[in-house]
Amino acid sequence: MPALVLLGAQWGDEGKGKATDLLGGSVDYVVRYQGGNNAGHTVVVGDQKYALHLLPSGILSPECTPVIGNGVVVDPSVLFSELNGLNERGVDTSKLLISGNAHIITPYNVTVDKVTERFLGKRKIGTTGRGIGPTYADKINRVGIRIQDLYDESILTQKVEAALDGKNQLLTKVFNRRAIEAGKVVEELLSYADRLKPYVADTVLVLNRALEDDKVVLFEGGQGTLLDIDHGTYPFVTSSNPTAGGACTGTGVGPTKISRVIGILKAYTTRVGSGPFPTELFDEDGEALRRIGGERGVTTGRDRRCGWFDAVIARYATRVNGLTDFFLTKLDVLTGWEQIPVCVAYEIDGKRVEELPYSQTDFHHAKPIYEILPGWSEDITSAKSFSDLPKNAQNYVKALEEMSGAPISAIGVGPGRDETIEINSFL
Ligand code: IMP
Numbered sequence: 001m002p003a004l005v006l007l008g009a010q011w012g013d014e015g016k017g018k019a020t021d022l023l024g025g026s027v028d029y030v031v032r033y034q035g036g037n038n039a040g041h042t043v044v045v046g047d048q049k050y051a052l053h054l055l056p057s058g059i060l061s062p063e064c065t066p067v068i069g070n071g072v073v074v075d076p077s078v079l080f081s082e083l084n085g086l087n088e089r090g091v092d093t094s095k096l097l098i099s100g101n102a103h104i105i106t107p108y109n110v111t112v113d114k115v116t117e118r119f120l121g122k123r124k125i126g127t128t129g130r131g132i133g134p135t136y137a138d139k140i141n142r143v144g145i146r147i148q149d150l151y152d153e154s155i156l157t158q159k160v161e162a163a164l165d166g167k168n169q170l171l172t173k174v175f176n177r178r179a180i181e182a183g184k185v186v187e188e189l190l191s192y193a194d195r196l197k198p199y200v201a202d203t204v205l206v207l208n209r210a211l212e213d214d215k216v217v218l219f220e221g222g223q224g225t226l227l228d229i230d231h232g233t234y235p236f237v238t239s240s241n242p243t244a245g246g247a248c249t250g251t252g253v254g255p256t257k258i259s260r261v262i263g264i265l266k267a268y269t270t271r272v273g274s275g276p277f278p279t280e281l282f283d284e285d286g287e288a289l290r291r292i293g294g295e296r297g298v299t300t301g302r303d304r305r306c307g308w309f310d311a312v313i314a315r316y317a318t319r320v321n322g323l324t325d326f327f328l329t330k331l332d333v334l335t336g337w338e339q340i341p342v343c344v345a346y347e348i349d350g351k352r353v354e355e356l357p358y359s360q361t362d363f364h365h366a367k368p369i370y371e372i373l374p375g376w377s378e379d380i381t382s383a384k385s386f387s388d389l390p391k392n393a394q395n396y397v398k399a400l401e402e403m404s405g406a407p408i409s410a411i412g413v414g415p416g417r418d419e420t421i422e423i424n425s426f427l
Helices: 016-024 076-088 107-123 132-140 147-151 153-174 182-199 203-212 244-249 284-292 311-321 360-365 391-404
Strands: 003-008 029-032 041-045 048-052 065-068 097-099 217-220 260-266 269-271 305-307 325-329 339-348 351-353 367-374 408-412 420-422
Touching (some): 016 260, 016 325, 016 408, 029 203, 065 203, 076 182, 097 182, 097 203, 107 132, 107 153, 107 182, 153 182, 203 217, 284 305
Parallel strands (some): 029 065, 260 325, 325 408
Antiparallel strands (some): 041 048, 408 420
16 A cells, blocks of 8 residues: 655654655655644755755655645745745746645744743743744644635634634733734735635545555655654654654544555754753764754754664654654764764663653653664765675664664665665655
């Protein structure tokens, strides 16, 4: 069955854009199922580099239909500026489909995100400030605004008023901010309606029909497993489900239709924002990983926190997502280290722990137990097959595979589209 899920196996930024784009040429639909413009994919096509935040990576493949599913939150102004940017560079975006049930990130959701973070002070989550959490909160509170609401002015006005009633109390009385006028918000939202209209579709029907017709559908996760609202390092997480189950709820495609779940795994670990990160490095190795790996957020421009590979997390990702394969990225970044530590277990309060602890307190106390693997110095960016890799790089990959619990079916050895070693085909 040709439905695949591609998702981040760590804290996001594993290089998913490259992986999705690699498959983009052979898939018919690329679907985002959660998150919004808090994601950031860099896709390199020839000598062109594209930074995508909200749009599915498949937008760059002319034969592919990109879909924004019902589980995504959409900021229309960001959507349009991303579309404009691509159109100016000659990319045809007319095939895009957006679920009428997707929720809209309204200007007041962005305001609430920013004031809440400021209010939390040193306890802040370190959000991207794009209004993601407050938009999902409105959705769960049943005061969200959906794309389809733009086509009924009376309903839209009632819903915006209902959403703002409580928020204005909070903004003026707790956060000491000015109240937001419902009329102005409605006016802004209505100004997006005409341009959005051609893209709006019943994407549940479209995707299920496509699968019945044996089309290849790729579900593209934003963020990563450890940022999942249910399975991540709560509360330092995003407000949606990047894990595999999110692909079903966020698109209306049932789990029996999904044949393959591919976890994107960086050869080391990074994280943006606050929260626990056992293998984080605060020395020159961490600085070198950041510099060589270009570890700066595509979306926020923030430096990423960097550390060694953590096999405990990879095993956890295999379990909670039911991973069938891994795509190991950025192996080339590790070239030049004489020895490479890999975290195989944690020490928590003097005890060796092999699996991710469910207790937040325990995880905050976890100290990495490292196994040291020998490094390599040869340039690997032109390697085309596994056997082209230096022996120590091969052994590093094999060790990671053994520790992580699923086969590594592809390896990224450079940022370019063709700088990938395919071991097992994903299709
Ligand atoms: P939010 O998604 O903006 O609410 O931010 C919640 C947490 O998720 C913060 O720690 C962010 O830094 C993190 N986050 C959100 N999107 C990404 C991403 O695409 N990559 C890595 N971290 C992310």
